[in-house]
Amino acid sequence: MMPGDIQPYIDGVLNGNRRMLSKTITLIESTHADHQKKARLIMDQLLPHTGKAIRMGITGVPGAGKSTFIDALGMMLLEMGHKVAVLAVDPSSVVTGGSVLADKTRMKKLSIEENAFIRPSPSGGKLGGVASKTRESMLVCEAAGFDVIIVETVGAGQSEVAVASMVDFFLILMIAGAGDELQGIKKGVLELADVVAINKADGDNINRAKLAQQQYEMALHISAPSFSGWRPPVVTCSARESKGIKEIWNIVTDHRTILAATGELDMKRRQQSLDWMWYLIKESLTESFNSDPQVKNSLTKIKREVMDGLTSPISAAEKLLTYHNIN
């Protein structure tokens, strides 16, 4: 590979050229070995130009209003002079090839703005793969001068953990539901939140939203504060009416000020990079173990033996790992 091949990408991204930004992300998302190699060389050159943006993750159950919220928040940020990039980690795209942001019309206002960049989730592959591409795309957007990066994911499983591990601030968008307010969100996920916002607090839904707010406050009260003493506030908002959006942004910037002062922001990012490396290693090891032909061949039999108590879990694990290590 000649350096000249990648120079137009590097220059383009650093000059904020949207077409080259898109093309670079396409290279990152490509499964071709050639493209991946090229993408890696480009990333190495762009890395020194990253790290300055505010990285924010947003999750919430389907229909919570994530797209509407990002549209409202994004427009407000543009007015404040920010450049906003919106990316997605979509676990459903892994299975179906669909994408949370495929329909850009859900961010009607933001999608036509010069200073906003919206990129749907890459489809196919494994969640780890999709998430790692989103993480790299985030860095490319930073190098291109976007100073607020919003990563959206559907609150339905593992993807929240992946997103929380690549952002500085994690917002969970909820809606007031009938009965158990905590339904639809896994307990561990709530612990990732830096703020919980009850959306759709408008019309005749305001009181229900306030009630949900109290219930979440109680649920969150029992979890321990982070190193800096940050306790995730619970607020209400209306994405549709752009109410409470400014207040949430103030929380984001307050959080940042506190974490920057204690050094926790820097520590968090350093730890995230390391976590990410381990994540990629584990993904890759599991992948190679699962795709090992001899492991595949004997797995059903060994699993049954373990369940029936004919083989101990430890000797089964040893046997399978030996098969794998020999190949």
Ligand SMILES: Nc1nc2c(ncn2[C@@H]2O[C@H](COP(=O)(O)OP(=O)(O)OP(=O)(O)O)[C@@H](O)[C@H]2O)c(=O)[nH]1
């Ligand atoms: N009343 C009210 N409706 C809202 C609000 N925010 C979003 N909605 C509506 O809720 C529906 C879902 O909104 P989306 O923004 O598409 O929700 P989402 O979380 O992005 O949904 P998925 O991408 O499918 O997970 C739409 O019909 C919105 O108009 C709000 O603040 N108040």
Ligand SMILES: [Mg+2]
């Ligand atoms: Mg959406």
